[in-house]
Amino acid sequence: MSEASSQWITDEVLSRLKDAPNERVRSISEALVRHLHAFIREIEPTMSEWEAAIGFLTTVGQMCTPERQEFILLSDTLGASMLVDALNYQSAGSETESTVLGPFYVSDTPVFENGVAIDAGMPGVTLYVDGKIVDEFGNPLVGVTIDTRQSDSDGFYDVQRSESLRYLRGRFTSDSNGRFSFWSILPSSYPIPDDGPVGAMLKAQGRHPYRPAHVHFRFFGDEVTPLVTHIFVAGDQYLESDAVFGVKDSLVERFDLHDPAEAPADHPVTSQFAQLKRTFVLKRADR
């Protein structure tokens, strides 16, 4: 059948959307039908290929649990998440850039005072995170919530090892100087969970599943525009080929090693430790 003789199907589907009560639903639905049909016309799937596509999406949905969101992984690995991010966060200038949320965000993150350790004794190179939050003019932002998480030195998140234990993640609040801090361990590069359909897709596409080492940060509070971002460890071998396309140059930092003598007085350490010192620039919330 020629493209022309199947055009009635697209026209008919579009005509059924005319009565959608919500204008945004109508325009999104129309765009979805046009682009989906154009995709199908381009690839001309066989019946069994289309069945395989249905089966793939079904498996992606059924792989999702409260601790693992396979559809976010699919969106991430197809570059869709970073594109949505790019279209939403138009950096006007000095604000810290955003990146993907990722699949391991959980809502029951423990709340801590600044300066505590969140590594639960996991092995690894000690890391001191020394952060500051300011507005576009450099004024400290007080009382902002910082939600952080990271992989351990084997590249796993807590939720991949345990249903209930929470570590290497925590929620902090910026102090009267806009500062926050915590002790942890150096994160490791790691494969995104690749034992499911998205992993199979990456393999079929000849791609590796690795992400460069990074620490997640999510900032929110009454006074600021929320920001989801990471800070990546400079020198990581996967910075140029992040499986989810999340790296932006401005988000790469050196996690330099320091002598024990340079540790803060209230937290003596006995061996060299890595330090991430970073200022995050947030937009004030629109009033």
Next chain:
Amino acid sequence: MSEASSQWITDEVLSRLKDAPNERVRSISEALVRHLHAFIREIEPTMSEWEAAIGFLTTVGQMCTPERQEFILLSDTLGASMLVDALNYQSAGSETESTVLGPFYVSDTPVFENGVAIDAGMPGVTLYVDGKIVDEFGNPLVGVTIDTRQSDSDGFYDVQRSESLRYLRGRFTSDSNGRFSFWSILPSSYPIPDDGPVGAMLKAQGRHPYRPAHVHFRFFGDEVTPLVTHIFVAGDQYLESDAVFGVKDSLVERFDLHDPAEAPADHPVTSQFAQLKRTFVLKRADR
């Protein structure tokens, strides 16, 4: 961010697909990324809209069971299934046209002799299906498997009422004259299952979920090219607005009422009965 300044994301994703070992996987993946990104650029989703899209797809996947395939419903209601069908089945001439498989096909269909009743005593107007299978030249096709199913007079399929009972579906074999027959009841128009995410989508799009009354037929066998189709009941109020776009004019038939005296001698009936008399033209299998 302008479209141009997000173009690096699409380019980067496409560049990662270059090493896909299978050429078909590569070209499908490239087309998917281009069309998906074009869709996103057109609708410019907010972060919460994209999260809602992820949530929608997740729910669709998690609604799927062996008896209900919500992703097929989604494909059907977006016209994708009919488009794939149209691109695959290019009728060269007299062959019976195809339509969607639909979500209620099951593999454990009971096998029957011709002429038996498959309605399990369900209430409704008695229906006699008198079918014949021929090739393009009118020669009878012998030993073809006919897999049929239909709704009851309330519009439900067996699998919607029971996990284990199978009725109003069956598998038959064409006889030495290419004929097959069975007794049943008139099918009813019905809503596709609309208590899930696809039903919510239809409602948001201002669409009804109904399909016009029809009987499903799937034909297969060593000698023939498989065919999936329906025969629709002429006069149904939903013929012009089938929720899954499955109606083709050539598949609509009158299910006329007949007097008891016109029933076959080996199956006497006491009241009027509807009859579907139809010849199906299949292509012989490629040798």
